[in-house]
Amino acid sequence: MIRSKTSLTAKSLLAWLRLTKRKRTYAELDRFRRSIESSQAKGDRGPIRSIRRRFAVERSEVDGRPCYTIRPRRGGAAKHVLYFHGGAYVHQIQHDHWRFFGRLIDRTGCSVTVPIYPLAPDHQCPETIAFVRRAYDGFAAATEPEDRIVMGDSAGAGIALALTKALRDEGRPVPKETVLLSPWLDLTMSHPAQPALDERDPYLALTGLKEAARLYSGRLPRTDPRLSPLSGDLSGLGALTVYIGTKDVLLADARRIHTLCTEQGVPLSYHEYEGMIHAWMLASIPEAKLVLEEIAHLVDRSLVKSV
Numbered sequence: 207m208i209r210s211k212t213s214l215t216a217k218s219l220l221a222w223l224r225l226t227k228r229k230r231t232y233a234e235l236d237r238f239r240r241s242i243e244s245s246q247a248k249g250d251r252g253p254i255r256s257i258r259r260r261f262a263v264e265r266s267e268v269d270g271r272p273c274y275t276i277r278p279r280r281g282g283a284a285k286h287v288l289y290f291h292g293g294a295y296v297h298q299i300q301h302d303h304w305r306f307f308g309r310l311i312d313r314t315g316c317s318v319t320v321p322i323y324p325l326a327p328d329h330q331c332p333e334t335i336a337f338v339r340r341a342y343d344g345f346a347a348a349t350e351p352e353d354r355i356v357m358g359d360s361a362g363a364g365i366a367l368a369l370t371k372a373l374r375d376e377g378r379p380v381p382k383e384t385v386l387l388s389p390w391l392d393l394t395m396s397h398p399a400q401p402a403l404d405e406r407d408p409y410l411a412l413t414g415l416k417e418a419a420r421l422y423s424g425r426l427p428r429t430d431p432r433l434s435p436l437s438g439d440l441s442g443l444g445a446l447t448v449y450i451g452t453k454d455v456l457l458a459d460a461r462r463i464h465t466l467c468t469e470q471g472v473p474l475s476y477h478e479y480e481g482m483i484h485a486w487m488l489a490s491i492p493e494a495k496l497v498l499e500e501i502a503h504l505v506d507r508s509l510v511k512s513v
Contacts, residue, residue, distance in 0.1 A: 212480060212481035212493075213491060213492040213493060215491045215492055216481065216482065216486070216491045216492070216493055217481070219483070219486075219489060219491060220408060220453065220481065220483060223408040224408050228408065228409055229407070229408055229409055229410070229411055231414065232409070232410050232411035232414030232415065233411035233413050233414065234413070235413055235414070235417060238413070238414040238417055238418075239417075241297070242296045242297065245293070245296070245297040245298045246296075246298060246325060248298060249298075250272050250298070250322050252272065252274060253274055253276060253307075254301050254304045256304075256305075256308065257276060257305075257308050260279075260308065261276045261277060261278060261279060261308065261311060262276070262277045262279050263275070263276055264276075264277070266344070268321060268337060268340050268341045268344060269336075269337050269340060271321070271322055271337065272322045273319065273320070273321045273322065273341055273344070274320045274322070275317055275318070275319045275320075276307055276308075276311060276317065276318045276319075276320070277311070277317045278311060278315055278317075281315060282315045282316070282317065283314060283315040283316055284349075284350065284353045285314060285315075285316040285355065285505050285506070286316060286318075286319065286348070286349045286353050286354060286355065287316055287317070287318045287319070287356075287357050288319050288321075288342065288345045288354065288355070288357070288381075289303075289307065289318055289320050289357050289358060289362070290321065290323065290338070290356075290358035290361075290363070290365040290366050291303050291320065291358070292358065292359040292360025292362045292363070292387075292388070292390075293360065293361060294360065294361050294414065294415060294418035295325060295326045295334070295361045295418055295419075295421070295422040296325050296326050296327070296418050296421060296422070297325070298322075298325070299320070299322065302488040303320075303359075303488060305488070305490075306487070306488045306498075307320070309498055310498065310501065310502065310505070313502040314502045314506060316355075316505050319341075319345050321337070321338065321341035323337050323365070324337055326418065326421040327422075330421075330422055330423065330426075331422055331423055331424060331426055331430070331432055332424075332426070332432075334365075335365075335368065335432050338365055338369055339369070339372070342356075342373075351379040351381075351382070352382055353382075354379075354381040354382060355381055355383040355385065355504070355505055356369060356370060356381040356383070356385070357386075357387070357501075358385075358386065358387065358389075359387035359388055359389075359487065359488065360387070360388050360389065360456070360484065361390050361422075363386035363387055363388065363391070364389060364390045364393075364434075364435060366385075366386060367384060367386060367389065367435040367436075367443075368431065368432050368435040370384045370444065371431065371435050371438070371440075372432075374442045380442070380443055380444045381444055382444050383444060383445045383447065383504050383507075384444060384445070385447045385501060386447065386448045386449070386460075387449050387485065387488075388449065388451070388454055388456055388460075388484050388485045388486075388487070389448060389450070389456065389459055389463070390415075390459060391434065391435055391459040391460075391462075391463060392434045392436045392437070392458075392459050392462070393419040393422070393423060393428045393433045393434050394428045394429060395412060395415055395416050395419060397458035397459070399457075399458045399461075400455055400458050403454070403455045403457055403458060404455050406452075406453050407453055407454055407455040407483070408453060408483060409454075409483050410454065410455045410456070411455070412455060415455070419433075436459060436462060436463055436466070440463070440466055440467055440470055440472045441470055441471075441472050443472070445473070446463075446467065446473070446474045446475070447475040447476075447477070447501075447504060448460050448463060448464065448474065448476050448477065449477045449479070449487055449497055450477070450478050450479070450482075451478070451480075451481065451482025451483055451484065451486050452478065452479065452481060452482065453481060453482060453483050453484075454482070454483060454484040455484075456484065457478075460476070460478070461478075464476045477497070479493055487501075
């Protein structure tokens with residue numbers, strides 16, 4: 207599905223990004239490296255105050271790292287989302303993520319578990335994926351298969367797809383829904399369309415993404431499926447959903463998974479929004495509210511499927 211109408215609010219956000227030259231963070235290597243230091247220096251602060259005030263928040267640990275579960279204070283549904291945040295594998299979770307979780311819980315009554323996975327450059331892919339697997343085991347032990355939804359944005363979407371593929375390959379039950387928001391699915395960054403997309407993107411840039419890929423991959427080839435889960439067989443993964451905007455350098459990844467699913471006969475719910483930027487689903491704009499309703503339907507239907 208391709209949506210072409212762009213709201214005035216979204217256009218204003220796009221103009222603000224260009225006016226403030228936010229792209230320089232990813233386009234200039236020194237700025238990008240400083241952004242990593244600044245983000246990681248803040249450490250784990252957990253859910254923001256409004257989330258702690260409105261919901262029940264439980265903190266557990268996996269390998270000594272925090273893992274937060276957020277639930278309605280009363281009632282709630284059995285449906286449970288395991289969410290991996292974006293940030294190019296080098297940046298901490300942001301306030302917009304927590305606000306998005308709050309809106310999703312308000313809308314569906316679900317629970318959301320958020321593992322705060324280790325970041326590059328101090329931690330690289332094998333360690334991060336091992337942590338993710340153990341976090342998933344704890345998540346799976348507390349939920350029924352028909353109630354599990356795995357979701358992520360950007361790098362977190364890459365983690366989500368890599369996890370679902372690994373579960374399938376091991377013969378374990380896969381989540382009923384895997385939802386990928388502005389997904390980063392190929393760390394080789396070799397798609398020929400990406401230089402042109404880079405020019406249109408007001409936020410991300412190939413320079414910073416390639417550096418993040420280098421820091422996270424370490425000695426692994428970037429074609430490794432843990433790094434680039436786009437490659438290979440995409441069948442048997444449960445329901446797949448992708449959201450992307452056309453002013454996102456990662457649009458190439460999204461369109462490629464759409465093409466591969468079509469070629470392999472794999473059902474994919476694909477949503478491309480004209481004029482939208484990277485991870486716009488987390489922003490406070492009308493298009494994000496529409497997507498929230500659609501994602502809420504996905505969360506709701508995962509329970510219906512088990513009947």
